[in-house]
Amino acid sequence: MSKDNQVLEEFTSKEYEHGWTTDLESDSAPKGLSEDTVRFISAKKNEPEWLLEWRLKAYRHWTTMKEPQWPNVTYPTINYQDIIYYSAPKQKVQPKNLSEVDPELIKTFEKLGISLTEQKRLTGVAVDAVIDSVSVATTFKDKLGELGIIFCSFSEAVKEHPELVKKYLGSVVPPNDNYFAALNSAVFSDGSFCYIPKGVRCPMELSTYFRINAANTGQFERTLIVAEDASYVSYLEGCTAPMRDENQLHAAVVELYAMKDAEIKYSTVQNWYPGNKEGKGGIYNFVTKRGLCAGDHSKISWTQVETGSAITWKYPSCILKGDYSNGEFYSVAVTNNYQQADTGSKMIHIGKHTRSRIVSKGISAGKSQNSYRGQVHILKRAENARNFSQCDSLLMGDQCGAHTFPYIDVENKSAHVEHEATTSKIGEDQIFYCLQRGIDEEAAVALIVNGYAKEVLKQLPMEFAVEAQKLLALTLEGSVG
Amino acid sequence: MLKINNIHARVEEKAILNGINLEIKPGEVHAIMGPNGSGKSTLASVLAGREDFEVTEGSIEFLGKDLLEMSPEDRAREGVFLAFQYPVEIPGVSTVNFMKTALNKIREYRGQDTLDAVSFLSLMKEKIELVEIDKALLNRSLNEGFSGGEKKRNEIFQMAMLEPKLAILDETDSGLDIDALRIVANGVNKLRTKDNATIVVTHYQRLLEYIVPDYVHVLYKGKIVKSGTKELALELEAKGYDWIKSEMEVA
Numbered sequence: 001m002s003k004d005n006q007v008l009e010e011f012t013s014k015e016y017e018h019g020w021t022t023d024l025e026s027d028s029a030p031k032g033l034s035e036d037t038v039r040f041i042s043a044k045k046n047e048p049e050w051l052l053e054w055r056l057k058a059y060r061h062w063t064t065m066k067e068p069q070w071p072n073v074t075y076p077t078i079n080y081q082d083i084i085y086y087s088a089p090k091q092k093v094q095p096k097n098l099s100e101v102d103p104e105l106i107k108t109f110e111k112l113g114i115s116l117t118e119q120k121r122l123t124g125v126a127v128d129a130v131i132d133s134v135s136v137a138t139t140f141k142d143k144l145g146e147l148g149i150i151f152c153s154f155s156e157a158v159k160e161h162p163e164l165v166k167k168y169l170g171s172v173v174p175p176n177d178n179y180f181a182a183l184n185s186a187v188f189s190d191g192s193f194c195y196i197p198k199g200v201r202c203p204m205e206l207s208t209y210f211r212i213n214a215a216n217t218g219q220f221e222r223t224l225i226v227a228e229d230a231s232y233v234s235y236l237e238g239c240t241a242p243m244r245d246e247n248q249l250h251a252a253v254v255e256l257y258a259m260k261d262a263e264i265k266y267s268t269v270q271n272w273y274p275g276n277k278e279g280k281g282g283i284y285n286f287v288t289k290r291g292l293c294a295g296d297h298s299k300i301s302w303t304q305v306e307t308g309s310a311i312t313w314k315y316p317s318c319i320l321k322g323d324y325s326n327g328e329f330y331s332v333a334v335t336n337n338y339q340q341a342d343t344g345s346k347m348i349h350i351g352k353h354t355r356s357r358i359v360s361k362g363i364s365a366g367k368s369q370n371s372y373r374g375q376v377h378i379l380k381r382a383e384n385a386r387n388f389s390q391c392d393s394l395l396m397g398d399q400c401g402a403h404t405f406p407y408i409d410v411e412n413k414s415a416h417v418e419h420e421a422t423t424s425k426i427g428e429d430q431i432f433y434c435l436q437r438g439i440d441e442e443a444a445v446a447l448i449v450n451g452y453a454k455e456v457l458k459q460l461p462m463e464f465a466v467e468a469q470k471l472l473a474l475t476l477e478g479s480v481g
Numbered sequence: 482m483l484k485i486n487n488i489h490a491r492v493e494e495k496a497i498l499n500g501i502n503l504e505i506k507p508g509e510v511h512a513i514m515g516p517n518g519s520g521k522s523t524l525a526s527v528l529a530g531r532e533d534f535e536v537t538e539g540s541i542e543f544l545g546k547d548l549l550e551m552s553p554e555d556r557a558r559e560g561v562f563l564a565f566q567y568p569v570e571i572p573g574v575s576t577v578n579f580m581k582t583a584l585n586k587i588r589e590y591r592g593q594d595t596l597d598a599v600s601f602l603s604l605m606k607e608k609i610e611l612v613e614i615d616k617a618l619l620n621r622s623l624n625e626g627f628s629g630g631e632k633k634r635n636e637i638f639q640m641a642m643l644e645p646k647l648a649i650l651d652e653t654d655s656g657l658d659i660d661a662l663r664i665v666a667n668g669v670n671k672l673r674t675k676d677n678a679t680i681v682v683t684h685y686q687r688l689l690e691y692i693v694p695d696y697v698h699v700l701y702k703g704k705i706v707k708s709g710t711k712e713l714a715l716e717l718e719a720k721g722y723d724w725i726k727s728e729m730e731v732a
Contacts, residue, residue, distance in 0.1 A: 427569070428532075429569045430569050430570075430571055432531060432532075432553065432569075433565065433568070433569040433571070434571075434579075434583075435530075435552070435553040435554045435557065436529050436530075436553055436554075436556075436557050436563050436565075437557055437579070437580075437583035437586075437639065437643065438554055438557035438558045438583050438586045438587040438590065438643070439554065439582055439583050440552075440554045440586065441554075443586065447571070447574055447578075447579070447582060448571055448574065450573070450574070451572055451573025451574035451622070452572060452573055453573070454573035455573070
C-alpha cells in the first residue's frame, strides 16, 4: 500500500492519539523549587559532588534571571513553585537488562509503537526510553559498545563516564545561557548521552523517546552528543504526553559537539500534547538546542517537525567555529487551534568558509500564531561565509497568523547572505482540483501540506518521515472550511 | 447517461444559466460552443460541482442518480471528469503521487482493492504510451512550471488514468499550438469507447476537426439556442457568432 494511503487511513475521527496515561507508581519530589529540591534530585541520583555544585550554581544564577518576554507568545505566568521537578516510575530493583524492566513500562512504549525488545526491532534503531524524569531502558547498548560507541542514559553516563560528562556538559549551552537553560541545568533529571569515537560511523539510528506521564510534573531532560574526529551519527528524538487540563512545562537542553570532519544529524518529531480545541492544557515546550561545529569541516544538521505543544519556544542553532564547517536547519512547524509557536534557528559563523542553510516551513491553521525567528550572524574573521535562508508560511483559514522575524548581522564584507520568504494560502482552486479527481477535502489538505513540507520531510530518516506525514495530516484535520 | 433538465444557475446574484436542457447517451461526443460569457464554462463547473455556482432550478441525472445531490468528490468517483481550462499547480506533489491518491480513493469508493505499486506503475506505463506524454513530466510537481501544452496534456493523461464515464473538456484547446492540439486530440480520441461520453466545450471550431462531435450545441445568454451536427460548427466558423446574436435578436 502506498505511503500516502496509509496517511489517509489515519484519517479517522481521532484527535490526539497519545493522550492516555499509564498507571505507574511513582517516586516524586515534593512540589516547588529551592536549593533543597536541587539537592533532593542530586541525592536521588547518587551524583558526585561536582555535579551537585554545578547544579546549585545554575540554580543560584537562575534565581537572578527573568523569564524572557520577547517571544511572540502569550501565556499566564508560570508558578515555578507549583511544579513537581522530579518524578520517577517506581521500580523495585534497578534493572540490569530489559527483562527486569517493569512490564507496564514496556507496554507503555509498545502502545506508542516503540518496542524496547531488541529481538523484535528490525528497523535498526537503538532507543533510549525516558519516562517522566528517568531513562527506563536503552536498547542495543552492547552491540554499539563493540564499536566504542557510548549510548546510555545521562545518569548512567555520570556514573560510568564522569570524565566525558564533566568535560562536555555545558560546553555548548552554558548553565547561565538563558532562563530555561539555567532552570534545566539546576533540575535536569535524565536524558541521553551519546559518544562516537574517532573515525566511527554509527551503524544505526540512535533515538530517544520522551514521554511525560505523571501529572503536575515538569520534564527537564538533557541530551549530550559528542562526535569525535571523522565520526558520524544520526539521532532521532520523539515525544508525547497524556492529555491533561493543566499546562505542563518541558524545558530541555540539547548539546551537540562535532569535532574535525565529524557529522551529526539530529531529527525531532515533536508531538507533545497541544491542548484541546479551546486551548486548554498542553505542554509549554521551552527548549534550548545548540550544536557546536568545533572542528574544521564538521557538519551539524537539525531537522524538526513540530506539531505538538501549546507553546513552542525553540531555536536549534549552530555555532560554526571550525573552518569550512557547515550548519543546516530544516523545519516544519504546524500550529492549529490555539497553539503558539515562536521557533527558528541561529547560525553563528565564526570560522572561515563556513556555510549554513535554513529552510523553515510554517503552517498555521485555526486561531494559532506561528512565528519564525532566526538569526544569521557572520563574525569578523569569518571570511567567505555563506548563508541561505528560506522561510515559507502557509495559512489555512483567516483567523490564524504567520510572522517572520529574521535578524541578519554581517561583520565581514566577503559574506554572502540570501534570504527568501513567501506566504501562501491553501487555495480553494487547489482543493477543488483535488475534489474533482475524487480526493476528499481532508486527503487533499494532507496532500497539499505534505507537498509543501516535502523539502524538509525528505531530510528525515524514512521511518520518521512516514510518521511525520501522518502527524501533519492529523494535526490539521478539520482545519479547512 | 446524462440528462440535464431546465438548469438555472447563478454566481452571487448574477444569473448565468437560464434553462439548459441536454441529453447525452453513452458513446456520444457533444460539443458546446458559444461566444465569451455565454455560460459554457459555468455549465462545466456546475456539472463538476463547483461551489461558487448556485443551481436555482432544474435537475441533472447522471447514470440514474441525482447528480446535484452528490459532493464534487463523489461525482468524480461516479465517473465525471473535468479537464480544467486552467489546471492548478500543487507544489511538492508529483502527478504520479496525485494520481495514485486519486485512483485509490476512487477504487475505495467503488469497493475495489487499492492498487499496489507494481500494478499502478504498469497501468501508468500503458497510459503514458496511449497519450504520448513525457514520463519525466509526471515526476515533477503537478503543473508547476509546465507550459500551456504540458498542462493540457497532463489533464488528458489524468483522464486516461481515471477512465471516466463522462469527460468534460473545458476549453482544452486554449493556448495550444497546432502540434500540441493534435496530440491532445489524439489522446482524447483513443480514450473514446461505446460506453463513455465526452462534452467538448470550445470557442473555436478548430478542435472539432480533430475531435469530431456527434452533436454541436450553441450556447448564448445561458441557453442552448441551436443544436445540430458537426456541420453547425463549420457554419458558425464561417458566419461568426454575430450570426447567432442577430438571429436571436430577430426572434
